[in-house]
Amino acid sequence: ETGVTQTPRHLVMGMTNKKSLKCEQHLGHNAMYWYKQSAKKPLELMFVYNFKEQTENNSVPSRFSPECPNSSHLFLHLHTLQPEDSALYLCASSAREAFFGQGTRLTVV
């Protein structure tokens, strides 16, 4: 248990669906991150939030929409995804140290 919780752990969605991934931490961290990891590929940074403000958007398509309502919660809203978006989505938070959630395994059909 790292203190970073992601839900759901697994998600299957159609290309026309709208779904959201949730990340929660109560470590008092002010930075939160979304990463994407496709099969056998390195981690890809998607978004970074510091003090609830987005500080990094790594050229992510608009079908991925992040939301950070407070320093403890981070969402990734998904809309009209493509099969190539199937991947492991990891959330992390940091202050003096970084911790990761267990990830959401997303399959787009």
Add this chain to the structure above:
Amino acid sequence: KQEVTQIPAALSVPEGENLVLNCSFTDSAIYNLQWFRQDPGKGLTSLLLIQSSQREQTSGRLNASLDKSSGRSTLYIAASQPGDSATYLCAALEGGDNAGNMLTFGGGTRLMVKP
């Protein structure tokens, strides 16, 4: 912009060998350097964290060193075991407590330890 590189990308060794994984970073103004382990399809587990003021950290058979001036960190694994097989990632954290953070990862080293 910080860039982190890990060499080698993959490594296969027989059980019992001592091995060294390398990590280099371009901007030495880091807050800390963290090593993670990732098993296939899983999240990342933190192994060791070295603060920017420290030179090394040890945990069991693992030892990590940091040389900020040269932009390098190494992870030393002693007496490797098949259970050590995983992908090892290093990450440089900029900012730190009460400051804007940015965490930059290397591409990882995929380690296989053969029985």
